[in-house]
Amino acid sequence: MKRLVILGGGTAGTMVANKLRAALGRHELHITVVDRDDAHHYQPGYLFMPFGIYNTHDIVRSRHRFIADGIDLLLTEIDRVDPAYRMVHLADGRTLGYDYLVIATGVTPRPDATPGMQGALWGDRVHEFYSLPGAQALTEAMRRFRGGRLVVHITEMPIKCPVAPLEFTFLADDWLRKHGIRERTELVYVTPLDGAFTKPVASRALNTALTDRQIALETDFAVEQIDNDTAELVSFDGRRIGFDLLVTVPLNMGADYVARSGMGDELNLVPCDQHTMAALNHPDVYVLGDAGTLQTSKAGSVAHFAADVFVHNFLDEFQGRPATHSFDGHANCFIESGNRKGMLLDFNYTTEPFTGSFPLPGVGPFRLLAETHLNHVGKLAFRWIYWNLLLPGRPIPFIPTTMSLAGKRVESDVGPTATGLPAPEQPSSPAPPPRPAKPRLETKPLAAPRPAPAPAAAAAAPAMAPSGGYVNRPGVDSTADPATVLPDPIVPKF
Amino acid sequence: MPTTLIGGRPIDVNDEGFLVAYDQWDEKLGAELGRLIGLELTDRHWAVLRFLRMDYPARGETATLRRASTVGGFPIKELFALFPGKPAKKMAYVAGLPKPKGCV
Numbered sequence: 001m002k003r004l005v006i007l008g009g010g011t012a013g014t015m016v017a018n019k020l021r022a023a024l025g026r027h028e029l030h031i032t033v034v035d036r037d038d039a040h041h042y043q044p045g046y047l048f049m050p051f052g053i054y055n056t057h058d059i060v061r062s063r064h065r066f067i068a069d070g071i072d073l074l075l076t077e078i079d080r081v082d083p084a085y086r087m088v089h090l091a092d093g094r095t096l097g098y099d100y101l102v103i104a105t106g107v108t109p110r111p112d113a114t115p116g117m118q119g120a121l122w123g124d125r126v127h128e129f130y131s132l133p134g135a136q137a138l139t140e141a142m143r144r145f146r147g148g149r150l151v152v153h154i155t156e157m158p159i160k161c162p163v164a165p166l167e168f169t170f171l172a173d174d175w176l177r178k179h180g181i182r183e184r185t186e187l188v189y190v191t192p193l194d195g196a197f198t199k200p201v202a203s204r205a206l207n208t209a210l211t212d213r214q215i216a217l218e219t220d221f222a223v224e225q226i227d228n229d230t231a232e233l234v235s236f237d238g239r240r241i242g243f244d245l246l247v248t249v250p251l252n253m254g255a256d257y258v259a260r261s262g263m264g265d266e267l268n269l270v271p272c273d274q275h276t277m278a279a280l281n282h283p284d285v286y287v288l289g290d291a292g293t294l295q296t297s298k299a300g301s302v303a304h305f306a307a308d309v310f311v312h313n314f315l316d317e318f319q320g321r322p323a324t325h326s327f328d329g330h331a332n333c334f335i336e337s338g339n340r341k342g343m344l345l346d347f348n349y350t351t352e353p354f355t356g357s358f359p360l361p362g363v364g365p366f367r368l369l370a371e372t373h374l375n376h377v378g379k380l381a382f383r384w385i386y387w388n389l390l391l392p393g394r395p396i397p398f399i400p401t402t403m404s405l406a407g408k409r410v411e412s413d414v415g416p417t418a419t420g421l422p423a424p425e426q427p428s429s430p431a432p433p434p435r436p437a438k439p440r441l442e443t444k445p446l447a448a449p450r451p452a453p454a455p456a457a458a459a460a461a462p463a464m465a466p467s468g469g470y471v472n473r474p475g476v477d478s479t480a481d482p483a484t485v486l487p488d489p490i491v492p493k494f
Numbered sequence: 495m496p497t498t499l500i501g502g503r504p505i506d507v508n509d510e511g512f513l514v515a516y517d518q519w520d521e522k523l524g525a526e527l528g529r530l531i532g533l534e535l536t537d538r539h540w541a542v543l544r545f546l547r548m549d550y551p552a553r554g555e556t557a558t559l560r561r562a563s564t565v566g567g568f569p570i571k572e573l574f575a576l577f578p579g580k581p582a583k584k585m586a587y588v589a590g591l592p593k594p595k596g597c598v
Contacts, residue, residue, distance in 0.1 A: 156560065194580075220580060222559065224571065236574045266564040271553070295555075295595055475520035478504040480497035485504045490496065490511030491530050492587055494580045 008104035009035035012289030012303040018393035019311045032072040049135040066391045081261040083282040106290040109250040116226035147184030148244030159252045160298040167336040174338030187215040199352035275326040296329035305330045308401045330403040334379035342375035348403040359398045361407030501526035519590030527588045546589040556591040
């Protein structure tokens with residue numbers, strides 16, 4: 001009998017355990033799931049709590065209720081994994097040997113990773129909604145809010161559910177209107193990305209949605225610290241954005257045992273194959289859900305589709321057949337846009353989100369990248385689907401694992417100028433002017449101006465030999481037909 | 495995919511101008527790429543660029559600012575000073591590596 005250990009009993013871990021338990025007998029495969037507690041959170045629900053739409057009861061269920069019979073569930077912290085010896089060391093001293101290991105412990109918000117985030121204003125004017133206590137505290141803060149500047153902020157990508165901060169912003173706009181204080185509130189969306197979203201067509205639609213609601217957008221903002229004395233976000237390039245209420249998405253990181261096991265990158269994410277979810281450096285270790293390095297959204301839909309691919313391949317190999325399934329990066333995300341409407345994104349590694357209908361071409365009923373009431377209904381219905389179909393491992397009607405282009409209006413030539421943002425300034429070669437270290441927003445006046453950043457590397461580089469000491473390893477020339485070579489370089493727009 | 499003359503050499507680039515072949519880059523070309531976006535490369539620039547070049551092959555993706563900071567040991571504040579405005583993209587461009595993937 002083989003032993004499968006699944007670390008993490010969240011969306012991915014629970015689905016995989018249940019699907020494999022249904023497919024293989026207990027005498028063939030022993031399955032153990034490890035999690036730190038017995039509370040399974042419907043994480044998409046956190047978003048709705050601050051607006052009184054969901055409460056804790058809607059979001060938390062007992063974990064073991066969703067783990068099928070015939071699966072061992074151990075509730076304890078994980079100390080570390082020893083992949084060379086195929087052993088998991090638990091915090092209570094027990095060890096678990098495995099033949100196959102699934103890492104599905106996700107990512108968690110780390111407010112302590114940003115200086116000042118957990119300062120004097122934490123829980124008062126600085127909040128987050130990526131945890132249950134955070135969403136509960138923000139619920140109170142929203143009730144007390146009487147207007148001013150409300151700033152929604154992403155610390156750094158990747159984060160799980162990358163559309164959630166936009167959804168929060170849209171829902172806040174709607175909520176403020178209904179409470180009669182929208183006129184007294186300046187809403188600001190601050191992102192490290194260069195637009196509301198990364199993919200051009202979706203970014204264009206979402207930028208428009210922000211503009212339509214008079215929500216200011218501050219882009220390319222890499223936060224250095226939160227200044228608790230002045231209540232301001234401060235960026236590495238010296239921009240300062242004041243707030244009366246800050247709703248931030250802290251840095252998201254994988255579990256600490258991943259780092260202790262020497263299996264993670266700088267964010268404790270486990271590097272994995274984009275199509276099989278196999279850990280790159282450790283045989284028979286797989287990474288599902290948010291814990292890995294798939295270049296697609298960290299989202300429940302991705303966990304679901306990738307888990308389907310993994311289960312197919314696992315069963316094939318377990319039963320001596322070659323594995324045939326390959327994950328395409330498929331993500332399918334409802335975006336709440338307020339006023340009981342929603343939008344829908346459907347994309348994968350190679351195809352960005354387009355407009356159109358989903359899942360039935362020309363029929364829908366859902367509209368891609370358009371705001372409709374039915375998309376909102378779909379989002380709310382998903383909570384039922386999650387508890388009743390997804391976690392138990394039952395199929396969801398009409399939703400394919402692999403993305404389809406049917407019903408989509410494909411835009412083939414979407415350049416960076418199509419984002420709806422003003423065209424970035426063309427760098428005037430050879431010396432582009434340094435970006436002004438001030439936000440595009442009006443900010444509160446500062447008591448003392450911030451000193452300009454030191455000239456490049458002045459402090460750190462005593463010897464300024466501009467181009468001396470080349471490593472003598474010449475590059476290889478292009479083999480393109482000389483007749484096709486353009487005489488002038490293409491210089492990116494930064 | 496266009497090919498352009500950079501520093502007198504034919505180089506394959508994408509539509510934005512980022513190099514697409516790891517082996518076509520050398521440090522002389524890096525200096526020229528820096529010049530094209532207005533950067534005079536110092537030893538500190540080169541330390542960052544060499545870290546990015548070294549880090550890329552095994553991972554298949556360009557190091558983020560966080561990785562350059564936590565693994566390479568370059569403070570993010572300094573990266574902003576060395577490559578003003580959009581350091582992650584500028585570093586990747588000058589190092590002849592893909593633009594960091596738009597995180598999704």
